[in-house]
Amino acid sequence: MQQARRTASRGANLGDFVFASLTRIAGVFVLVLLGAIIVTLFIGGLPAFEKFGVGFLTSTDWDPVQEVYGAAVPVFGTVVTAVLALIVSVPLAFGIAFYLTELAPQWLRRPVGTAIELLAAVPSIIYGMWGFFVIVPIMAQYIQPAVIDSVGELPLIGPLFGGPAFGTGILTAALILAVMIIPFIAATMRDVFLTVPPVFKESAYGLGCTTWEVMRSIVIPYTRTSVVGGIMLGLGRALGETMAVTFVIGNTNRIATTLFGPGNTIASLVALEFPESQSGSLKLSALLALGFILFVISFIVLAISRVLLRPRLKV
Amino acid sequence: MSATLSSHSTLPGAIKNLNVAKALGRRRSRASTVVKALCVLATLIGLALLASILLTLIVRGFGGIGLGVFTEVTKPPGSNGGLLNAIVGSLIQTVIGVAIGTPVGLLVGTYLAEYARGSTLGNAVRFVSDVLLSAPSILIGLFIYQLVVAPFGGFSGIAGCIALAVIVIPIVVRTTEDMLSLIPVAMREAAMALGAPKWKMIVQVCYRAAKDGIVTGVLLAVARVAGETAPLLFTSLGNLNWSLSLTKPMASLPVTIYQYAGSAFDDWVQLAWVGALLITFGVLAINILARVVLRGGK
Numbered sequence: 001m002q003q004a005r006r007t008a009s010r011g012a013n014l015g016d017f018v019f020a021s022l023t024r025i026a027g028v029f030v031l032v033l034l035g036a037i038i039v040t041l042f043i044g045g046l047p048a049f050e051k052f053g054v055g056f057l058t059s060t061d062w063d064p065v066q067e068v069y070g071a072a073v074p075v076f077g078t079v080v081t082a083v084l085a086l087i088v089s090v091p092l093a094f095g096i097a098f099y100l101t102e103l104a105p106q107w108l109r110r111p112v113g114t115a116i117e118l119l120a121a122v123p124s125i126i127y128g129m130w131g132f133f134v135i136v137p138i139m140a141q142y143i144q145p146a147v148i149d150s151v152g153e154l155p156l157i158g159p160l161f162g163g164p165a166f167g168t169g170i171l172t173a174a175l176i177l178a179v180m181i182i183p184f185i186a187a188t189m190r191d192v193f194l195t196v197p198p199v200f201k202e203s204a205y206g207l208g209c210t211t212w213e214v215m216r217s218i219v220i221p222y223t224r225t226s227v228v229g230g231i232m233l234g235l236g237r238a239l240g241e242t243m244a245v246t247f248v249i250g251n252t253n254r255i256a257t258t259l260f261g262p263g264n265t266i267a268s269l270v271a272l273e274f275p276e277s278q279s280g281s282l283k284l285s286a287l288l289a290l291g292f293i294l295f296v297i298s299f300i301v302l303a304i305s306r307v308l309l310r311p312r313l314k315v
Numbered sequence: 316m317s318a319t320l321s322s323h324s325t326l327p328g329a330i331k332n333l334n335v336a337k338a339l340g341r342r343r344s345r346a347s348t349v350v351k352a353l354c355v356l357a358t359l360i361g362l363a364l365l366a367s368i369l370l371t372l373i374v375r376g377f378g379g380i381g382l383g384v385f386t387e388v389t390k391p392p393g394s395n396g397g398l399l400n401a402i403v404g405s406l407i408q409t410v411i412g413v414a415i416g417t418p419v420g421l422l423v424g425t426y427l428a429e430y431a432r433g434s435t436l437g438n439a440v441r442f443v444s445d446v447l448l449s450a451p452s453i454l455i456g457l458f459i460y461q462l463v464v465a466p467f468g469g470f471s472g473i474a475g476c477i478a479l480a481v482i483v484i485p486i487v488v489r490t491t492e493d494m495l496s497l498i499p500v501a502m503r504e505a506a507m508a509l510g511a512p513k514w515k516m517i518v519q520v521c522y523r524a525a526k527d528g529i530v531t532g533v534l535l536a537v538a539r540v541a542g543e544t545a546p547l548l549f550t551s552l553g554n555l556n557w558s559l560s561l562t563k564p565m566a567s568l569p570v571t572i573y574q575y576a577g578s579a580f581d582d583w584v585q586l587a588w589v590g591a592l593l594i595t596f597g598v599l600a601i602n603i604l605a606r607v608v609l610r611g612g613k
Contacts, residue, residue, distance in 0.1 A: 019514035023430055026422035027440040030488070033481065034443045037450075037458045044461050095357025103351055104358075112358060114606065119365050121602045123542025125569050126595050129576050129587065130368050133375070179364050186361070210347035233449065240451020242545040243573065267453050267545070274549055279465055291457045295450070302446045 038295060045289025047282060056289065062253040062269075064276075069286035071293055073253050077170065077263040078294065081245065082238035084174035084259075089182045090231055096182070097189035102211055102219075113190065120183035128247030131176040136248055140167025144260055163258040166250065171259040173249040177241055181234035188230030188309070192223045229308030236302040240294060242267035266294040369595070376592030379585040389555045389571060392580035398590050400557050401571035404472070405594075407559070408551060408567055409541045411476040416483025417533055423484065424491025429517055441492075448485040455481050456546035464550060472558075472565030475551025479540040486539060490532025494525035527608050534605035538598045544569035568594050 048056060048069060059070025100113050144165035152161040163169075196219050204214045220227070250262020251272055264272075270287050277284040383397045390396030423440065431437025459478040464470055498521050506516040522529070547553070553570035554563065568590050575587035 013512075015514045016512050019517070020430055023422045023426035024436075026419050027426040027431065027436065029419065030423055030440050030444050030447070030484065033484075034447060036462070037454065040458050040461045041454065044457075092357045092360060095354040096361050098350075099354040099358040103354055112362070114603075115365055116358075116361050118599055118602060119361065119368075121538055121598055122365075122368060122595055123544070123569060123598060125542065125544045125572055125576075126368065126372070126591050129572070129591055130371055132576070134367065134371050182361060182364075210343050212347035212350040213343065215350075236449050240453065242451070242453040243569075247576075267451060270453060270457065271545060271548060288457060288461070291454050295454050298449075298451055299446060302449050303442075305449075306442065306445050 038292070041288055041292040041295055045285055045292045047285040048289040051282065056286075057293075060253075060255060064273075064283055067282050069283065071266075071286075071290055073255055074264050074266040074269045074290060075293065076255050077249070078239055078265040078267070078297070080256075080263075081170060081174045081177055081249070081265055082235055084171065085177035085181060085238045086231060086235055088175060088178035089185060089234060092178075093182050093185035093189060093234070096186040097193055098215060100186075100190045101193040102215065113187075116183050116186055118183075119179070120187070123243075124180065124241060125243040127176055127180055127244035131172065131244060132247040135176065136167035136172060138167075139172050140165050148260075159257070160259050163260045165260065166262070168248050168250040168262060169258075169260045170249065170256050170263045173245045173263075173265070176244050176248055177238045180241060180244060181237050184237055185230050185234040188233055189223075189227055192226040192230065192309075193219055195226075196222050225308045225311070229305045232301055232305030232308065236298050236305055239298050239301065240267055241265075242271050246271050266290045372588065372592045372595055375585075376588035376590075379589040380592070384586070384589055388557045389566065389586075392578070392583055395582075396586065398568065398571065398586060398593075400554065400566040401568045401590065402593070403559070404551070404554070404566040405541060405568040407561075408472060408475045408479055408547070408565060409537060411473075411561075412479025412540055413483050413533065413537055415476065416480035416536065417487050419480075420484045420487025420532075420536075421491050421529065423488045424495065425517060427488065427492045428495035429513075429521070444485045444488045447481075448489060451545075452482055452543055453545035453548075456549040459546070460549040470550065470552035470564040472551050472561040472563065475547045475565060475567065476561070478546040478550045479543060482540050482543060482546065483536040486536040487529075487532045490535065491525070491529055494528030494532070495521055497528070498524050527611065531605045531609040534601050534608065538601040538605070541601070542569055542594055542598050544573055548573075 052059065052069065055070070057071050057075070059068070060072045061068045061070045062073065063069070096116055100109055100116075104112060144167065147161050148163075148165060152158050200218050200222065201214050204218045209217065245265050246268040249264060249268055251264050251268060252262040253264055253269070254262070256263040270290060273283065274287055277287060383395055385397060385399060385402065387395065387397030388400040389398065423444065427437055427441055427444075431440065455478050459474055459481070463474040463477055467474075502520060502524060503516055506520045507513075511519070547567050547570050551567060551570070552564040553574060554566040558565060572587045572590040572594070575583040575590070578584060578587075
């Protein structure tokens with residue numbers, strides 16, 4: 001009897017040990033995975049880093065014939081498109097989150113919320129095609145000519161809206177990115193708005209506050225950090241978006257001086273140039289170095305986002 | 316209100332204040348109304364964008380759907396090709412990718428929920444997994460290119476599967492941990508009280524109770540990787556010929572769409588729209604199914 005119990009308990013201990021070890025190994029594997037991605041990209045990019053030094057970051061060259069490569073143009077394009085996308089998407093996402101938490105009738109909340117979330121599920125290549133075949137013609141025929149003729153004539157900001165109306169370019173890419181990150185930001189904002197204790201809102205309503213005042217004075221101050229975290233999450237997504245941007249940005253390695261001008265981003269450059277790079281070539285190394293830079297930028301943004309979001313929300 | 320007004324009408328100051336208050340109140344409610352209207356507008360814009368995408372896909376893609384799409388492989392322009400190899404390639408890579416990624420994700424999620432509550436290692440793993448969840452997928456492609464494709468002699472279907480598996484892991488981790496955390500302590504205690512060792516409690520009680528949630532996570536992972544293009548460009552590359560070999564380049568629907576949509580041939584562009592229609596509605600259907608599964612469990 002005692003023997004049996006001992007065997008049973010040893011079996012249980014062994015089972016526990018094996019299972020706990022397995023899960024722990026899997027956990028450590030995730031850490032190793034991240035480390036491996038960083039190290040692999042860095043080692044791959046090392047020849048380019050060694051050849052060009054710090055100048056790699058500031059050089060605007062991308063010349064496969066002369067074998068001179070620089071990261072300034074794609075880094076510029078990546079940051080500018082992502083930031084423009086945020087400027088467009090944050091107000092829209094806020095409006096959607098506000099509508100879904102405070103304004104919409106109860107029966108409408110779930111279907112509308114689901115529809116917005118489905119926007120996030122559409123594959124990015126579809127956004128690319130939609131952008132290229134639907135948005136680009138609209139931009140080229142209506143929006144860009146109209147803007148160039150009106151805003152483009154103004155002093156100071158006018159030159160930002162100049163150039164030929166091809167329909168593609170930095171602004172079009174930013175708009176497509178904005179559409180793609182709206183659901184992420186809106187869903188996060190909605191979830192954090194829902195964490196505000198109803199008592200807070202009810203007391204403000206009880207004092208005679210309007211819906212907007214409750215939002216502005218109670219909900220937003222209470223959730224400010226998490227809202228910023230949600231916006232950073234959207235930024236992180238926008239930085240690394242590849243296929244949609246590749247379709248509409250114009251793919252030119254030049255720092256655009258107007259919003260309608262063509263440009264590129266790290267991700268779009270890598271996607272386009274990779275098929276023409278020989279294994280082991282300096283060009284491939286430069287692309288991997290760009291990948292490393294993109295990873296570092298996204299890692300920082302996503303890490304900040306997570307730190308800001310974690311206290312309020314398990315994202 | 317008018318009664319109050321008349322009773323104080325002997326005091327001019329009060330009337331003035333009341334009028335000011337009324338005007339202020341009007342302004343406040345007007346501001347609120349304007350903001351509400353803008354929010355409704357924002358939501359309508361969001362819905363209109365979804366509708367525009369879906370309508371574009373239906374209008375441009377539906378006309379091209381025929382039996383040939385599913386029975387013919389990709390062919391040179393003008394010879395009535397289909398998408399069979401791309402569809403099969405996508406299915407194979409998605410299934411294998413999810414099959415590799417799910418067990419790992421499940422174990423990591425279990426580790427986070429059951430063994431590593433509050434531990435430093437656990438927090439680090441959770442943090443890294445969250446970052447990987449939103450990391451640019453094109454970099455996963457570059458990573459697997461360097462790790463698998465370059466050293467082992469070329470693009471292959473299996474490299475594509477591995478790239479997709481890396482994307483699957485953090486998705487499954489997230490849902491598994493969340494769902495395991497929702498299981499009531501009483502249920503665990505009941506299993507423990509019957510003498511079950513911890514691993515048995517987890518496998519036979521917790522997994523079973525969290526089944527719907529875990530299935531949801533796997534479905535979401537399927538929906539996510541089925542539409543991934545960027546990581547496959549550098550791993551399985553795409554293949555315009557019929558090939559089921561995992562050691563050779565393999566076609567996939569998103570990569571074929573990418574190649575065809577940018578081409579100058581009308582029939583290729585048409586096929587790209589058909590592929591886009593299939594993949595989008597497939598992905599959205601899986602997404603909705605995932606939600607139904609989750610809701611059914613509650």
